[in-house]
Amino acid sequence: MSLARPNIQRIQGYVPGEQPQEAGWVKLNTNENPYPCSPLVVEAIERAARGRMNIYPDPVSTSFRRAVGELFDIDPDWVLPANGSDENLTILLRTYADPGELVAYPYPSYILYETLADIQGAEHERMRLNPDWSWNIEQACETTSRAKLVFVPNPNSPSGNRWDDETICALIPPQGLLVLDEAYGDFADKPHRMELLKGDYGSKIIVTRTLSKSYSLAGLRLGFAIAHPEHIEQMRKVKDSYNCDTLALAAGTAAIEDQQWMLDNTARIKATRARLTTRLQELGFAVVDSQANFVWSTHEAHEHQTLYEALKSRKILVRFMQFPEAHVDGLRITVGTDEEIDTLLDALADIV
Numbered sequence: 514m515s516l517a518r519p520n521i522q523r524i525q526g527y528v529p530g531e532q533p534q535e536a537g538w539v540k541l542n543t544n545e546n547p548y549p550c551s552p553l554v555v556e557a558i559e560r561a562a563r564g565r566m567n568i569y570p571d572p573v574s575t576s577f578r579r580a581v582g583e584l585f586d587i588d589p590d591w592v593l594p595a596n597g598s599d600e601n602l603t604i605l606l607r608t609y610a611d612p613g614e615l616v617a618y619p620y621p622s623y624i625l626y627e628t629l630a631d632i633q634g635a636e637h638e639r640m641r642l643n644p645d646w647s648w649n650i651e652q653a654c655e656t657t658s659r660a661k662l663v664f665v666p667n668p669n670s671p672s673g674n675r676w677d678d679e680t681i682c683a684l685i686p687p688q689g690l691l692v693l694d695e696a697y698g699d700f701a702d703k704p705h706r707m708e709l710l711k712g713d714y715g716s717k718i719i720v721t722r723t724l725s726k727s728y729s730l731a732g733l734r735l736g737f738a739i740a741h742p743e744h745i746e747q748m749r750k751v752k753d754s755y756n757c758d759t760l761a762l763a764a765g766t767a768a769i770e771d772q773q774w775m776l777d778n779t780a781r782i783k784a785t786r787a788r789l790t791t792r793l794q795e796l797g798f799a800v801v802d803s804q805a806n807f808v809w810s811t812h813e814a815h816e817h818q819t820l821y822e823a824l825k826s827r828k829i830l831v832r833f834m835q836f837p838e839a840h841v842d843g844l845r846i847t848v849g850t851d852e853e854i855d856t857l858l859d860a861l862a863d864i865v
């Protein structure tokens with residue numbers, strides 16, 4: 514008999530996308546950046562590794578918070594670095610959601626919110642999106658009126674679409690906080706510069722960002738939350754003392770300081786995204802207009818699982834996703850290099 518808490522026994526646990534360890538795969542399943550990180554990041558890691566690795570890292574990540582503060586023109590007290598955005602999502606739940614309080618998020622969207630709410634013992638509710646990925650605002654507001662925390666990924670995953678600021682503000686819970694998960698924010702045509710946080714609703718919103726996607730650092734594990742210092746102060750009490758290690762902080766600071774590298778890569782990805790979208794449509798797929806580094810595609814004439822398996826047998830990995838309660842399934846395809854996308858498109862042309 515398991516001694517684990519009942520709500521841990523009840524849940525499945527989050528299942529991340531496949532990470533094959535052998536070479537030879539075209540890997541388009543977990544929204545990583547296909548391009549390497551800035552060489553300045555590698556130099557910073559080497560320098561840090563030759564430095565004082567025998568002592569604990571800076572518990573308040575001073576240099577990284579300063580770099581983020583300069584980038585967004587905010588005080589470093591507004592920034593909480595974490596071991597990936599996922600850690601900040603956990604910190605948020607532990608800081609704000611007592612067992613029994615309501616946590617809400619759109620559906621279909623990032624499945625981890627639900628898993629984390631379950632682990633925390635919070636109540637949770639899915640806010641069902643319309644088939645065109647828009648909101649039924651009236652219905653959603655009925656839920657948010659009872660919620661302590663509302664998570665909204667923008668751009669959304671798996672769809673890649675982005676909702677406007679007016680919609681986001683309408684989802685702010687009157688008695689709680691809205692977590693705006695901008696993991697893919699840098700791939701949008703007009704990336705946010707934290708305007709919402711600086712506006713009238715600023716004290717009700719917490720933005721989370723990651724270096725996993727636009728900065729090509731998924732292997733490093735570094736993200737950050739931005740919010741009014743009163744929120745950051747509470748969240749800081751919940752985090753591990755040394756939640757970001759010396760190498761990650763050195764690398765993250767160098768990455769943030771080399772904006773041109775990130776902007777060049779996101780521009781390349783956006784150009785490839787446009788080409789991928791057009792070609793998939795020519796092959797008969799319906800493709801959502803994406804503001805992220807992946808596209809959501811469905812095909813009326815083919816089973817999506819069969820397409821996924823046919824691609825996998827050719828060593829091309831995409832993400833087959835199912836959201837049964839919304840009767841939605843499809844393929845989420847990460848935008849890879851032009852060469853990888855050509856390989857995928859050739860294979861799909863052959864299969865469909």
Ligand SMILES: Cc1ncc(COP(=O)(O)O)c(C=O)c1O
Pocket residue numbers: 543544596597598599600623666670694696722723724725731735736
């Ligand atoms: C919507 C969303 N939020 C957060 C994350 C996690 O980011 P990180 O790698 O920083 O933990 C992901 C990763 O896929 C994501 O899709």
